Amino acid sequence: MTGIREIAIEAGVSPATVSRVIRNPELVSKERRQRVQAVIDRTGYTPNSLGVSLRKAKTNRLVAIIPDAISAFNYPVIRAMESIALENGYSLLLGDTQEMETRERSFAAMVSSRQADGILLFCPRLPFDVEPSIPLANQLPPMVNACELVPVNGLPQVNIDNRAAARDGVEYLLSLGHTRIGVIAGNLKSPSTKDRLAGYKDALRQAGLAIDEQCIDVGDYGLEKSEQATRRLMKQPQPPTAIFAFSDEMAMACIATLCKSGYRVPDDISVLGFDNISYANYCNPSLTTIAQPMSDIGRVCMELLLPQLRGEPMVAQNIVLDHTLIIRESTGPVKT
Structure with missing residues (x-):
């Protein structure tokens, strides 16, 4: 399939020159413009209509x-x-x-x-x-x-700044005395998830704490998966004393799961969310969270x-x- 690169090679010019001939021909010399146009006419090339x-x-x-x-x-x-x-x-x-x-x-x-x-x-x-x-x-x-x-x-x-936001949230949990902080992460391919995970690790390292990968689970921004992640975190020999969920919806699923399992939030375990959606102030208990200016x-x-x-x-x-x-x-x- 003929494209801009092939046109450029045959006409002996750069792809950028071909692009200018198509979009701004007045910026290209007459000789080069004619060479490029001749190849376009011969090949029947149709420029991308996104121009x-x-x-x-x-x-x-x-x-x-x-x-x-x-x-x-x-x-x-x-x-x-x-x-x-x-x-x-x-x-x-x-x-x-x-x-x-x-x-x-x-x-x-x-x-x-x-x-x-x-x-x-x-x-x-x-x-x-x-x-x-x-x-x-x-x-x-x-x-x-x-x-x-x-x-x-x-x-x-x-x-x-997702990394800085997550770091601020974890530093707050650390200030409350929590040193074993679990994570319910979103989609691990998501740039925001990667940045929030990096911020979580930044805060632990700055506090002189080791990163325990067993404290990191994935909820994939889903309610059921967040429930499952919460149960896995709490079944550990040393369960976390606080959980940081990478969205408020996952945090609410986490709180509901903890309550069903007999835990009291925040007396037994703290939960931190992310986003500050409208429901965050109305769940029970109301949700501590990192607010995005939606x-x-x-x-x-x-x-x-x-x-x-x-x-x-x-x-x-x-x-x-x-x-x-x-x-x-x-x-x-x-x-x-």
Whole structure:
């Protein structure tokens, strides 16, 4: 299949020059432009429709590509994005991927098929094939990446410092006298999970404590798996005196499991969550958690996307928003 790289080789120019001939021919000398165009005409190559021409074919729709569109964390993010989208004449379509790459690409293809104008990406994979030698902004539609960050340079991205947030939470548990702290982690392939796990280990090392891998279990952001992880942690010969769950929903499943098993929270064991979803203040006991600014995440995503929708170039940015430790009733001093 003929692509930009093959065109460049045959025309004796760089892939970037081919890209400029397609998108900004006035920036290329007449001689080079003619050479490239001759190869394009001969091969019948059709440029990727995600380029400039696509940006001019407005649908006034945006697509948010999200691993779990109905999670309590994502709801405030989506609501904030939708509010700003509507204010600016756009409707917001939700693409619930269930962490499947095929679905991510299918929803992203809505832009190339002119069903949407831009993408709000909450997945850790770029749903397009790109040529590394060409600037990312020349190959992608308007797009912002948030929360689960894609490891490529050039995208505007919005997140919190997950590593620092987890470290702050564990340091708080350490300040209460807990030295054996269990973890219920999310998906181990998730960038946010990796960062939170690193922050947990940072705090233990800084306190002079060894890392016990038996204290780390996986709930995969699911309620049933979090229940199972809680039971495994508490069956250890030396069970933890505190558990740090990487989401509030997993923390609530953890608390429910502990209570069913006869433990008192926080008298017997403390539980720390992550996110500060709306239910965190209303469970029993109310949940100590690390708050993410969910509405601000959605707002900033739209603020970065709107200029692109107006035709301005994509600009690489990494916006890091503040996190906050919210202390409630689910944590207390270690039992002596």
